Structures are given as structure tokens and as C-alpha cells.
Amino acid sequence: MGSLTRAELDAMVAEATVDAYGDDEQLGGLYTMIEGHLAVPFKTQVLGVEVTVRKVDLRDDIVAICHRGRERQAISIVELPLPDPPPEGAEWIAAYRHWAMGGTPGE
Numbered sequence: 001m002g003s004l005t006r007a008e009l010d011a012m013v014a015e016a017t018v019d020a021y022g023d024d025e026q027l028g029g030l031y032t033m034i035e036g037h038l039a040v041p042f043k044t045q046v047l048g049v050e051v052t053v054r055k056v057d058l059r060d061d062i063v064a065i066c067h068r069g070r071e072r073q074a075i076s077i078v079e080l081p082l083p084d085p086p087p088e089g090a091e092w093i094a095a096y097r098h099w100a101m102g103g104t105p106g107e
Helices: 006-017 022-037 091-100
Strands: 042-046 049-058 062-068 071-076
Touching: 006 022, 006 091, 022 049, 022 062, 022 091
Parallel strands: none
Antiparallel strands: 042 049, 049 062, 062 071
8 A cells, every 4th residue: 555645645535525515425435435445355453363354334433344253343444453465445544544533635
């Protein structure tokens, strides 16, 4: 994925949130980009335990649905540790994190 610049992240957020009014619509636009571009399933470590991220979901936040055996846990995409190398489409997670932390185009 490499490290994206602030300008690149701003451009991605702008692409995902075009014609979106308010945080809820912007969140929906970013979810659509993550859901459409993130290659799942992928494995990662959460608190030292290997889990498989099988999908993302839109709740009050964008969450990764992590599985380990028969157990499932939703974890905010903002807090989800990514594997090295990250899965294809992880740049959209970076864009969402940027947006969630207050980075918006035109700042």
C-alpha cells in the first residue's frame, strides 16, 4: 500500500463522498469504497491472536467482521491492525481513517 500523502488521502475521501451531505452519507460513501475494493478474506493479528477478516459492515462505524473458529467479533476499521503486506484495497481503509480523524478535502 505504501504511505499515502495527505493530498492523496484527501482526493480519495473526496471521490468517496462526492454528492454526500453530512457525516452519515459520507460514511456510507466510504463504506461503499472499502466494501468494493478491499480483498477479503485476509488474515491479521488482533491482540496477538490470528483472525480472518471475512467482510466489512456498516454500523455506527465501519467494522471488520473477524472470525476465529466459530467465534466472531466486529472491530472498528479504525482500530483494525493490518497485516504486512496489507490486502489489496487497504488504501481505502487509510482514506477512511484519515476522514474519521478529521481529514477532509479543503482543510
